Amino acid sequence: MLLHERLKDWRVILASASPRRHELLTGLGIPFAVEYNPDIEETIDKTLSPETIPLSLAQQKSLAFPRPLAPDELLITADTLVYCCNQILGKPHSRDEAVEMLQLLSGETHTVWTGVFLRTTAASRSFTAATQVTFALLSKEEITYYVDIYKPYDKAGAYGAQDWIGFMGITHIQGSYFNVMGFPVQLFYRNLESFLKLHHPIDI
Numbered sequence: 001m002l003l004h005e006r007l008k009d010w011r012v013i014l015a016s017a018s019p020r021r022h023e024l025l026t027g028l029g030i031p032f033a034v035e036y037n038p039d040i041e042e043t044i045d046k047t048l049s050p051e052t053i054p055l056s057l058a059q060q061k062s063l064a065f066p067r068p069l070a071p072d073e074l075l076i077t078a079d080t081l082v083y084c085c086n087q088i089l090g091k092p093h094s095r096d097e098a099v100e101m102l103q104l105l106s107g108e109t110h111t112v113w114t115g116v117f118l119r120t121t122a123a124s125r126s127f128t129a130a131t132q133v134t135f136a137l138l139s140k141e142e143i144t145y146y147v148d149i150y151k152p153y154d155k156a157g158a159y160g161a162q163d164w165i166g167f168m169g170i171t172h173i174q175g176s177y178f179n180v181m182g183f184p185v186q187l188f189y190r191n192l193e194s195f196l197k198l199h200h201p202i203d204i
Contacts, residue, residue: 011073012031040060052128082156129187
């Protein structure tokens with residue numbers, strides 16, 4: 001049975017404002033609604049390892065969902081972070097911070113971590129994805145042009161692989177390209193598929 005057939009009795013909710021996640025989930029042919037808590041304050045626990053921080057944030061988002069789930073609802077939350085030179089990079093809060101992040105990534109290989117959390121009223125499942133991304137050396141003019149024109153303030157690491165800077169700057173990707181965009185759709189598909197084999201709305 002295909003995944004979209006398994007989902008026919010579920011109402012899928014994506015708790016994310018990210019247009020990239022909306023686009024990627026739509027590409028899987030999964031009907032979904034968008035609901036999220038716009039007031040959640042994400043708290044990074046720096047005692048955690050880099051690969052577990054985005055999963056912790058995804059769980060925070062899930063538990064901060066603004067209402068109880070119905071028995072036939074399935075909630076999806078996710079968070080993406082960039083790890084480079086022993087530094088954790090989330091979304092930049094200013095132009096200067098965005099420029100500093102891209103200067104750090106220039107000429108380096110970094111890791112993009114995404115944590116995904118699935119939850120129903122009966123069960124939950126979580127998983128992470130990692131992708132290695134290498135940038136060429138970027139000039140200060142290239143960096144400031146990108147930040148001023150594309151304003152990447154909603155992107156972890158201050159860049160989008162699908163943007164101009166990704167086209168001209170990324171030399172190598174090892175792992176899921178879609179994970180770099182913010183959602184590891186292939187890994188999500190397989191995890192959701194196995195999750196639904198164990199859970200059904202009528203069993204809740």
